[in-house]
Structure formats: C-alpha cells, structure tokens
Amino acid sequence: TKETLAVIKEREQKVDAFLSVDEKGALEQAAEIDKTGIDADNVLSGIPLGIKDNIVTKGLTTTAASKILENFEPIYDATVIEKLKAAKAITIGKTNMDEFAMGGSTENSAFKLTKNAWDQTKVPGGSSGGSAAAVAAGEVVASLGSDTGGSIRQPASFNGIVGVKPTYGRVSRYGLIAFASSLDQIGPFTRTVKDNALLLSAISGADTRDFTSSKHEVPDFTKGIDGGVKGMHIAVPKEYLGEGVADDIKKAVKNAISVFEKLGAIVDEVSLPHSKYGVPVYYIIASSEASSNLQRFDGIRYGHRAQAVKNLEDVYVKSRSEGFGDEVKRRIMLGTFSLSAGTYDAFFKKAAQVRTLICQDFARVFAKYDLILGPTTPTTAFGIGEDIKDPVTMYMNDILTIPVNLAGLPGMSLPAGYSKGLPVGLQLIANQFDETTMYRAGYAFE
Ligand code: GLN
Numbered sequence: 001t002k003e004t005l006a007v008i009k010e011r012e013q014k015v016d017a018f019l020s021v022d023e024k025g026a027l028e029q030a031a032e033i034d035k036t037g038i039d040a041d042n043v044l045s046g047i048p049l050g051i052k053d054n055i056v057t058k059g060l061t062t063t064a065a066s067k068i069l070e071n072f073e074p075i076y077d078a079t080v081i082e083k084l085k086a087a088k089a090i091t092i093g094k095t096n097m098d099e100f101a102m103g104g105s106t107e108n109s110a111f112k113l114t115k116n117a118w119d120q121t122k123v124p125g126g127s128s129g130g131s132a133a134a135v136a137a138g139e140v141v142a143s144l145g146s147d148t149g150g151s152i153r154q155p156a157s158f159n160g161i162v163g164v165k166p167t168y169g170r171v172s173r174y175g176l177i178a179f180a181s182s183l184d185q186i187g188p189f190t191r192t193v194k195d196n197a198l199l200l201s202a203i204s205g206a207d208t209r210d211f212t213s214s215k216h217e218v219p220d221f222t223k224g225i226d227g228g229v230k231g232m233h234i235a236v237p238k239e240y241l242g243e244g245v246a247d248d249i250k251k252a253v254k255n256a257i258s259v260f261e262k263l264g265a266i267v268d269e270v271s272l273p274h275s276k277y278g279v280p281v282y283y284i285i286a287s288s289e290a291s292s293n294l295q296r297f298d299g300i301r302y303g304h305r306a307q308a309v310k311n312l313e314d315v316y317v318k319s320r321s322e323g324f325g326d327e328v329k330r331r332i333m334l335g336t337f338s339l340s341a342g343t344y345d346a347f348f349k350k351a352a353q354v355r356t357l358i359c360q361d362f363a364r365v366f367a368k369y370d371l372i373l374g375p376t377t378p379t380t381a382f383g384i385g386e387d388i389k390d391p392v393t394m395y396m397n398d399i400l401t402i403p404v405n406l407a408g409l410p411g412m413s414l415p416a417g418y419s420k421g422l423p424v425g426l427q428l429i430a431n432q433f434d435e436t437t438m439y440r441a442g443y444a445f446e
Contacts, residue, residue, distance in 0.1 A: 011139050236268070240375060
C-alpha cells in the first residue's frame with residue numbers, strides 16, 4: 001500500500017486519474033491486514049484498488065464528478081465495496097469520470113482533466129477514464145468502473161488494458177449512483193484477462209438490495225480459463241467492420257481473427273441488422289432513465305444547496321442550475337422530452353421497441369455461435385478538446401459498445417495491438433451469463 005501510494009504520487013503528475021486518494025484509510029486497512037496476515041487463498045487480500053467515484057464508499061467523499069455532490073460523504077458502502085472489504089482488498093482512492101457517467105472522454109468531469117496513459121494529449125476515454133488511466137499508468141493493478149453504454153470497454157480500449165462489462169444483473173448496483181438503471185453495470189479494469197476474471201468473481205452475486213440482481217450461480221471465472229478456443233464458433237458482425245470504422249482498427253481486428261483461426265476457432269461473418277439504431281435508441285432510453293434518476297438531486301437531500309433563494313422552487317431550480325454541468329442538463333432535457341405525454345409514443349416507446357429488435361438480433365446469433373468478436377471503438381483515443389465541442393460526434397464513439405448494454409450481454413475489451421503508438425481494443429461479446437466463454441477466449445488471445 002505504501003509503494004502504491006508513492007507510485008500514485010509520482011504518476012498523477014502525468015495522468016491525473018484520481019479525484020481523491022485515501023492515504024490514511026488505506027494505510028489503516030493495510031495495518032489491519034498486517035495484524036491478521038495475508039490470506040493465502042485469497043489473492044485480493046492486501047491489494048490496493050481504484051474505485052470509480054460513482055460507487056459509494058462509507059466515509060469517503062463520493063462525487064460522481066459533479067459539483068452537486070462535491071462534499072457528499074456516504075453513510076454506507078456499495079455492495080461491491082462490502083464484498084471487496086470482505087476479501088480484504090484496499091480502497092486506495094476514487095477515480096475521475098464524466099459527471100454522472102455521462103460522456104466518453106472524462107472531459108465532463110466538474111473537477112479535473114484526466115489524460116491517456118499512453119499520450120497525454122489524448123483523452124483516456126470515458127466515462128470511467130480515471131479507473132482506466134490509473135491501471136494503464138501502473139498506479140494500481142486493478143480498479144472498478146461502470147458501463148452504461150461502453151464506459152468500461154471504451155476507456156479500456158483507449159488505454160490498452162482489459163475491461164469487462166458483466167451481464168446485466170451479474171453485479172449488484174446497490175450503491176452505484178444511478179445513471180440509467182436498465183443499462184448500468186459495475187465491472188473490473190485490469191492489465192490481464194485472468195486478473196479480471198478474479199476480480200469479477202469477487203464482486204458478482206445476488207443481492208436483495210438490488211431487485212434487478214440475478215440469482216444466477218456465480219462460477220469461479222478463472223476455472224477452465226486456459227481451455228483454449230479450439231472448435232469455438234465465433235461470429236463477426238459485418239456492421240462492426242463497416243463504414244465509420246477506421247482502417248487501422250479494421251486491420252487490427254482482422255489480425256485478431258486470424259489469430260483465433262490459428263488457435264482452432266471457426267470464424268464466420270454474421271449480421272446484426274438493427275445495431276445501426278443503437279445510438280439513437282440508447283440516447284433516448286438512457287436520457288429518459290437519467291431524467292428520472294436525477295430528480296433526487298434537489299438541493300435538499302444531497303450535496304449542493306443554492307444560497308440566497310426566495311422560496312422552495314427557487315432552491316430546486318438554483319441548486320440544480322448551479323450543481324449540474326451542461327451535458328447532464330442536456331440529457332435531463334432530452335429525457336424529460338422523450339417521456340412527455342405528447343412525445344412518449346414517438347420517442348420512448350419507439351426506442352423500447354427497437355431495443356427488443358436489437359436483443360433479438362443477438363439472440364439469433366447466439367443460437368448458433370459461442371462468441372461475437374469486433375472492435376471496441378471506431379477509432380483509437382482522440383485528442384483532448386477534439387470531440388467535446390459536438391455532442392453527436394461524441395455520441396457516435398459508442399456505436400460498437402451500446403448494443404451490448406441494450407441487450408444486457410457481457411462484453412470485454414482487450415488489447416489487440418497499436419496504431420501510431422496508441423492501443424487498439426478488441427471487443428468480445430458473449431451470451432447472457434456466459435462470461436466464462438468470454439474469459440476463455442480472451443485468455444487464449446492475450
Ligand atoms: N459514452 C456513453 C454516454 O455518454 C456511455 C457512458 C457510460 O457507459 N456510462 O452515455
């Protein structure tokens with residue numbers, strides 16, 4: 001823990017991945033573990049981890065990178081934190097992110113700019129950019145992020161590390177500050193596929209405090225991870241290598257396909273015809289759910305409260321106007337509009353219907369195949385300040401990750417080479433609750 005704190009101090013000058021480092025608490029936890037000794041059969045014991053700042057930590061400021069929660073000190077731990085504490089892992093600090101996880105570059109943080117670990121003129125991706133940069137820069141061996149439309153896989157891809165969004169329901173959302181409840185999932189960032197499997201095993205499982213949490217049995221995801229891909233049927237959606245995907249990305253993915261073939265997998269081209277509607281469907285559904293979830297930030301119950309107000313309505317309006325950033329406000333307006341009586345049928349309802357078609361596309365493929373393979377992102381990491389000017393350009397970055405959230409599937413991004421010094425991410429998508437196959441394939445490729 002001391003070593004990690006020293007490394008963080010040095011490398012933060014380069015990446016700025018952390019919003020807060022809990023030096024005192026981490027050293028106390030470590031001293032406690034020293035007393036009882038490291039648990040030999042528990043590999044997480046004594047390991048310092050970075051935690052995305054939208055996961056609540058008891059007594060440790062949790063801001064979701066928003067001014068509205070600037071000094072919010074939770075009085076309880078998220079389920080994943082309880083589980084990590086039980087495994088004797090150490091929370092070393094809270095990582096930077098896009099405000100309320102809305103964004104794809106971490107530039108929407110109200111507090112600081114995080115840089116890509118490979119090139120500090122580039123974004124680290126988002127919204128879990130801090131968690132990804134911290135692992136890629138070697139500050140911590142692992143961290144937790146959250147993924148609503150790609151927020152674990154995209155920054156993992158931009159930073160050349162392994163990031164997994166588990167099946168919806170696999171990991172409890174209790175204590176995850178909600179963005180879009182039907183899409184949000186917590187998942188791990190690591191340098192290796194096996195570490196990732198270890199960490200996911202530790203945080204998964206049913207939880208009565210999250211009614212969407214699944215009772216599905218949680219296997220040890222490292223078991224059989226070295227089983228190889230011989231005879232595995234892998235599908236490559238032609239839409240994932242189409243227009244809009246950069247040539248260097250296509251090249252890296254084609255190279256990955258030939259690696260899988262050499263390892264004995266059978267690779268075919270398939271089609272996911274409705275995936276092209278993923279981005280508009282996602283932005284309607286996610287914004288609608290966000291507009292509802294963010295109603296609780298009213299200046300009364302949490303965080304920032306405006307001063308010099310005339311009446312109660314003024315408290316709400318001024319606290320929210322001052323506390324929320326532009327992107328959050330944009331989504332609240334978009335969501336409120338989509339859910340309004342006059343527009344509900346044309347927007348929210350239509351989006352929910354198309355979401356079903358996207359799910360059916362995947363179900364058709366998984367009736368015949370074990371795994372889907374494609375790129376994680378259409379490009380490598382873009383420059384700081386480059387895409388933030390235009391929300392639609394920023395939204396289009398998620399075209400390859402969003403369908404997975406809409407269908408509740410597990411997805412992984414893992415390094416698949418470099419282009420002009422920047423990492424390229426390969427995405428593996430498995431059927432619901434089949435993370436085991438995804439990890440096995442990732443391990444074989446790595
Ligand atoms: N970039 C997407 C968005 O802005 C996804 C964010 C996420 O997965 N939390 O909504």
